[in-house]
Amino acid sequence: MAFVIDGKEAAASVITAVSEAAASLENLTGTKPGLAVVIVGDDPASHAYVNSKSRMAKQCGFNSIQHSLPEETTQEELEKLVRELNADPAVHGILVQLPLPKHLNSEPVIGSISPEKDVDGLNVVNAGKLATGDLASGLISCTPAGAMILVNKIHGPDLSGLNAVVIGRSNLFGKPMGLLLLSANATVTMAHSKSRDLPAICRNADILVAAVGRPGMVKADWVKPGATIIDVGINRVPAPEKGEGKNKLVGDVAFAECAEIAGAITPVPGGVGPMTIAMLMANTLIAAHRAAGRPIPKF
């Protein structure tokens, strides 16, 4: 049975470090880190995520500002709000929750967030820094940054000689995850829906990262014995065993059978998920340190 990587514990230790560093930044400089979270529309799952981000920001001692905009918000109104937040010196981090309602175009909105405040790491400036190997001066997308901390817990910081396979190529996760693994010297394969013989590609992975949004897609016979599996999927599926109409969260990996083969595996929930919020707090803290002209703490 594989070692189960405890994302809650890893996230709690990041949150403790962030809270301490936030208190010391405020004592030294009077700067209180500020995180503005913007959500448009009424999607209940998105509201739940955003509420937990705002709550965690308060717990870290940040100024937590939430803008909940109605479904009918126009592109111009949303971009105007982003411009105001860009100009507000009390705001160090801006996150526009995705996906946006269908009538809105997310690209120009994300592009209009000032790179220094882009705590999602999605702006082309931050994505470009990561792509060119500059991991120090930008902001790195939270879920891959958090997943990488879990990988490093198992393998250390240098992944030389290891094969890593990332399934999924989104801007939010797959691409930055592949680049982080590459920066740590892994030999990286980016697999996706058009890849041929995905199981064979995965069987070559010492580190297998799944982010496709398909419940239980990765099966035991896709897994190299002893591999580390990082499951980024969060899928809500019916759970009649919990009662009629009940749901549960499962990952992209068939956990029980893959845990028999793998060396280490992240659970869902309780794996990568908690790390995402922790790294959002870390990014906001980094942005606040830069704004105050202070050296950034290490996590």
Ligand code: GUN
């Ligand atoms: N929706 C789901 N995950 C994320 C995320 O990490 N950032 C943003 N902005 N929206 C999301």
